Amino acid sequence: FVSVGLARDDVLAGWRARALAIGLSGLLLLGLLAGLLLRLWRAETRQAQAMTELSESEARFRVLFEQAGVGVALSDIATGRFMRVNRKFADILGYSPEGILGLDFRSITHPDDLSAHLAGREGLTAGTLTEFALETRFVRKDGSLVWASLTLSLMRIPGQASRHHIAVLEDITDRQAEQVSARLA
Numbered sequence: 001f002v003s004v005g006l007a008r009d010d011v012l013a014g015w016r017a018r019a020l021a022i023g024l025s026g027l028l029l030l031g032l033l034a035g036l037l038l039r040l041w042r043a044e045t046r047q048a049q050a051m052t053e054l055s056e057s058e059a060r061f062r063v064l065f066e067q068a069g070v071g072v073a074l075s076d077i078a079t080g081r082f083m084r085v086n087r088k089f090a091d092i093l094g095y096s097p098e099g100i101l102g103l104d105f106r107s108i109t110h111p112d113d114l115s116a117h118l119a120g121r122e123g124l125t126a127g128t129l130t131e132f133a134l135e136t137r138f139v140r141k142d143g144s145l146v147w148a149s150l151t152l153s154l155m156r157i158p159g160q161a162s163r164h165h166i167a168v169l170e171d172i173t174d175r176q177a178e179q180v181s182a183r184l185a
Contacts, residue, residue, distance in 0.1 A: 071148075071169035073100075074155065077125060077162065080104035092148060092171045094140035105167075110137035110145060117150075124154050124165065135172060147176040 065072060071089030075082050081104045090097040093108055100108075109117050113136040123129035131153035137145050148169050155164040 071167075071171075073167040073169070075105060075165045075167060077121075077154075077165055080106060080121075083164065089167075089169055092146060092169055093138055094142055094144070094146075099141070108138050108140075110139055113137050120152060121165065124152065130154075135176075146171060147173045 065086050068086060068088060071086060071092045073082050073085040073089045081102055082100050085097050085100050087097055090100050093100060095103075105117065105121075106114060113134075116134055117136060120129065120132035120134065123132060131151060133149065133151040135147065135149050137147055140146050149172050151168045153166050154162040155166050156162055
């Protein structure tokens with residue numbers, strides 16, 4: 001008998017080469033997958049941190065807005081309606097914060113002071129003024145008058161058209177009464 005054959009190493013050489021190539025490809029793909037998962041985890045961590053910082057910043061803004069020593073309101077430029085007010089703003093005008101929302105500035109401005117108020121708002125909208133301030137009278141919910149120092153400016157957000165006014169209001173009724181008393185004296 002003559003026995004002819006190949007050595008085991010020769011027979012398995014092709015298989016070993018394919019197995020090595022497949023193994024290296026698998027390791028490479030596993031490394032890429034691990035890298036992508038690491039990047040995804042880092043991005044989610046950064047996003048969670050940014051959301052936490054944004055939430056903390058918004059909470060600080062809300063506290064500042066609500067606890068400010070002056071009245072602050074946000075109104076729509078087109079309609080003049082109040083979109084958001086703090087407690088102090090509502091208290092000066094004799095309303096609850098919810099009760100003043102939806103009203104427009106014309107309904108609370110004393111009729112004799114409305115033209116000055118409108119002129120200032122138009123100057124802001126036209127861009128000829130960056131802000132305006134005036135001492136004016138407002139009609140409180142109960143019909144009484146309150147003197148206030150009003151400063152109005154545009155809410156500017158970079159890259160966007162201004163859609164809101166920011167009003168800062170301070171009650172100066174006592175000061176006005178003192179001035180009237182001094183003039184009478």
